Amino acid sequence: MSAKTASVEAEATGTPTVIEHGGREYTIPAPKDVPLEVVWAQDDTDIVRLVLGEDQWSRYLATRPTLGDFQALAEKINTVGN
Known part of the structure; x- marks a missing residue:
């Protein structure tokens, strides 16, 4: 399932992604x-x-992420709501 499809489904059903x-x-x-x-x-x-x-x-920070890694995570999260 694409990120866009998951986003539409999450909004329609009110379920987490x-x-x-x-x-x-x-x-x-x-x-x-x-x-x-x-x-x-x-x-x-x-x-x-x-x-x-x-x-x-806290679990994410325990992975000792880099700025680039954080940017990638933020982009993934932003696509869920769009």
């Missing part, structure tokens, strides 16, 4: 279930942290 990044799976909430705080987020780091939630964010 699971993405793979760096050999790990991350669950992204359905667009309507994303925390409201993303509206006030100051940058991509805040947005990704809020979307992932603290548990998944």
